Amino acid sequence: MKTFYHSLIMWIPFILLFSIATVGLETVEGNKIRTTEYLGLDEIGPAYLLLTTALFVMLYPISFLSLTFIVNKYVIKSKVKIAMFTLLGGMLGVLVFKILYNSRFGFIEEYNLNILSAIILFAIAGLLFALAEISIKKNIKFV
Numbered sequence: 001m002k003t004f005y006h007s008l009i010m011w012i013p014f015i016l017l018f019s020i021a022t023v024g025l026e027t028v029e030g031n032k033i034r035t036t037e038y039l040g041l042d043e044i045g046p047a048y049l050l051l052t053t054a055l056f057v058m059l060y061p062i063s064f065l066s067l068t069f070i071v072n073k074y075v076i077k078s079k080v081k082i083a084m085f086t087l088l089g090g091m092l093g094v095l096v097f098k099i100l101y102n103s104r105f106g107f108i109e110e111y112n113l114n115i116l117s118a119i120i121l122f123a124i125a126g127l128l129f130a131l132a133e134i135s136i137k138k139n140i141k142f143v
Contacts, residue, residue, distance in 0.1 A: 006137065007068045013132040014064055015056045018089075021125040022052040022096060025118050029101065032111045055099070063092055068133070082130040089126015093118040 026048065067088055071081050097118035101107045108115075 003069060003072050006072065007065055009136060009140070010064070010068055010129075010133055011057075011060050013129055013136075014060050015053055017125040017128050017132075018056045018059075018092070018096075018122065019049060019052045021093070021121045022055070022100075023049060024121050025093075025097065025100070028117045028121070029097075029113045032113060033101075033107055055096075059092070063088065064129070072137075078134050081134065082127060085130035085133070086123050086126040089129065090119045090123035092126070093120075093122025096122065 064085075067084065071084060075081050075084070094115060097113075097115050101113050107113060
């Protein structure tokens with residue numbers, strides 16, 4: 001039961017960190033796109049943050065919730081946890097990049113968008129998520 005509560009608590013930092021990473025990705029790569037077919041941060045403003053938050057509310061149970069259960073049950077060393085969450089964060093960055101800048105419109109090739117910026121931003125978010133997970137695990141007693 002402790003793992004379940006811990007996983008629910010970790011939903012909040014996940015949403016915050018990865019929504020910020022998505023806004024960072026939009027700032028770095030999305031500003032290169034200049035067409036009316038694409039609605040980004042410049043066009044819809046604060047609604048973009050709401051949409052990315054909704055995306056990560058749905059992605060947490062699919063991606064990081066199961067990993068949080070597995071890691072808390074079987075992995076003891078903090079460095080291994082950090083490496084796993086950072087790697088999964090980078091992989092999630094690839095997925096979000098593909099969702100945001102879908103290749104069917106040709107945004108990736110036409111505007112020369114770089115997927116490495118997504119991997120780096122989301123790997124940093126995964127690293128911060130791992131550090132928050134370790135900190136919450138140590139400092140909150142009921143978890």
